[in-house]
Amino acid sequence: MRDTEHERFMRIALEEARAARAEGNMAVGGVIVRDGQVLQRGHNEAVSTFDVTAHAETVALRRLSTRLRVLNPSYRTGQGPLADCVLYTTVEPCAMCCFAICVSGIAKVVIGARYARMGLRFGDYAIEKLLALLDQPVTIVDGILYEECAALRLEGAAVPGLRSARAEPGDGAPLANVEP
Numbered sequence: 225m226r227d228t229e230h231e232r233f234m235r236i237a238l239e240e241a242r243a244a245r246a247e248g249n250m251a252v253g254g255v256i257v258r259d260g261q262v263l264q265r266g267h268n269e270a271v272s273t274f275d276v277t278a279h280a281e282t283v284a285l286r287r288l289s290t291r292l293r294v295l296n297p298s299y300r301t302g303q304g305p306l307a308d309c310v311l312y313t314t315v316e317p318c319a320m321c322c323f324a325i326c327v328s329g330i331a332k333v334v335i336g337a338r339y340a341r342m343g344l345r346f347g348d349y350a351i352e353k354l355l356a357l358l359d360q361p362v363t364i365v366d367g368i369l370y371e372e373c374a375a376l377r378l379e380g381a382a383v384p385g386l387r388s389a390r391a392e393p394g395d396g397a398p399l400a401n402v403e404p
Contacts, residue, residue, distance in 0.1 A: 230334055233257050233312045234369045237336065240267035240280060241314045241376050247272040251376045254280035254313040256288055256306075256330070263309065264288035281313055281321035285328050296329035301360045304329030314373040315339075316366075322351050326360040335366040336373025 233255050240253025244267035252268040266284030270276055288306070289295060296304025307329045314336040317325060325333060339346040355362050 229260070230312075230365065230368045233262070233310075234314070234334065234336055234373070236262060236265065237280075237312045237314045238369065238372055238376065240265050241373070244268040244280065245376065245379065251379060252280040252313065252315045254284045254311060256284050256309050256311050258306075258309045264291070277320065279318065279321050280315075281311060281317050282324050284311070285324055285330075289328065296327060298329070299327045301326050301329060301362050302331040306330050310334060312336075312368075315377050316351055318346075319349065319354055322354050323358070326355070326358055326362065331361065332363040332365070334368055335364065336369050337377060338366055341370070342374045342378060 237253040237255045240255065241251040242253070244253060245251035247267075247269065249268040249271045254266045255262055256264045256266075264284045264287050266280050266282075266287060268280045269278040269283055292305065294305040296306065298304060301307075309330050310332045311325055311330050312334045313321075316335050316338045317333065333351070335351075339349065351362075351364060355364075
């Protein structure tokens, strides 16, 4: 069976997620694409770099905007030099990454796995809720290679000693280890 374009780029994001896991980070990868070409890849580096902001999406955005030396002065999606780019991510972007995507101008995000569908605790969060609060029009496509993305993310805690973030009814587990 031939991969769709979304599947092709999500497989590259999965390569990045595997690189993150190999470095001891949460297994999440991201890719920024324009006109069918990969402009930038990134993976979660929060644990290995001791940088809590080094999520896959922010790493890819930071590297691309630094390399191209571009910013979006409007801070609105669909505007600026990255407006025609698509960001692929293996796991639903957290609130921090969602806002970074909006500020970058990227107006389309393709997601492999979502927190709720994986059974992960992240409160009542869904990217669409934050986008609505921010009044930012971002197109969301989800479920691309869901099984592979979810399986990789759910392999366990990146940091020894942290509890898994999988929800168990009534277990009162902390919201530890849930960042994408």
